[in-house]
Amino acid sequence: MARAKKKNLAKKRTSPAGRIAREQSLAPEPNRLLKVWRRVLERRLRTRLKASVAVEVHDNTHTMLTFQRHRALWRVRLHHMFLVASDDIIQALADYVRHGDAQASVTLDRYIERNKAYIRRVTPAQMRKRLRLEPTGQHHDLGRIFERLNERYFRGRVDAAITYGPAPRVTQPRKSIKMGSYSADSRVIRIHPALDQPVVPRYFVESIVFHEMLHHVYRARRGEDGRRCIHPPEFLEHERRFHDHARARAWEQENLDLLLHARVMA
Structure with missing residues (x-):
């Protein structure tokens, strides 16, 4: 009987470190x-x-x-x-x-x-380091376009990067095309590679870049109906200040099929 009591007592005297290790081993991964x-x-x-x-x-x-x-x-x-x-x-x-x-x-x-x-806090600069930025195309240099628009319309205040987006995998004919996008987190503008063609005029590419730069200035907000509005009235008014706005929209209407059926190399 004495020996049995000693064994039980020894079990109760397990060290704190050992007890924690045992609990951790039993906890789910x-x-x-x-x-x-x-x-x-x-x-x-x-x-x-x-x-x-x-x-x-x-x-x-x-x-x-x-x-x-x-x-x-x-x-x-x-x-x-x-x-x-x-x-x-x-x-x-x-x-x-x-x-x-x-x-x-x-x-x-x-x-x-x-x-x-x-949500993890990551600075725009840290996010951009993870991205592969390719602003120089075969026909249109997005970096130069961005710099000139930034100086002309924004006094160099748009702190963002620009690149061509990756070539999308398309197996069927497109019905629509997203020509540009802006990420507020990384402050990166992406332009669809279908715009890097000799038949696409420079002023049209400029208009798309200008549009995405405006997203850096005017952030999305809630409308009176509670819906998210990414193009508020002041955004649209500012967009019309682009020097070739009307000509760019006219070219888009006449040549949308050209962009939809463009073959983009990966």
Whole structure:
């Protein structure tokens, strides 16, 4: 009996360091826990979308949500802040994915704004270091165009970088084309490589670059109806100050098919 008591006493006297190590060995691994939360989120979305769902969780600093449908499967990529979202947010997420519901979009934007503390803080300069910037094309030098427009219209105050975007993978004829984009996080302007053709006039390329530079000046905001407005009235008024605005719009209307069917080399 005495020996048995000594053994029990020895067990109770386990060192704090040993006890912590044992608890850590029994705790679930972060990656395993993440998989569990992801599967729970997939199940919550599947119930509302009435379809198969594959969720990918990321830690992006700008785009919080993207999705696309492959036959009967929804592929949803979203920020980890959504893993423990309440039922009303998950319902808004499902409504936005399925129907592009405007009110659901407002609800999600508000949720993201409330939880922006979970978004990594990365400076624009740090983000640009990760990007491959290629402003010099075969026919149009975006760097020179940007510099001249910056001096002429903005007094050199647009602190951004510019590059041609990657050649998109297109297997079917395009019905639309996004000729430019601006990332507020990295402060990078991307121009569609289809514009780097000898038949595309310089003034048209300048008009697209000028448009994206205006996004650096005029940030998106909420309209009276609660919807996100990326082209407020003052933006459109400023855009008309471009010296070849009317000519550029006329050229676009007459030559849109040329851009849609352009073969871009990767």
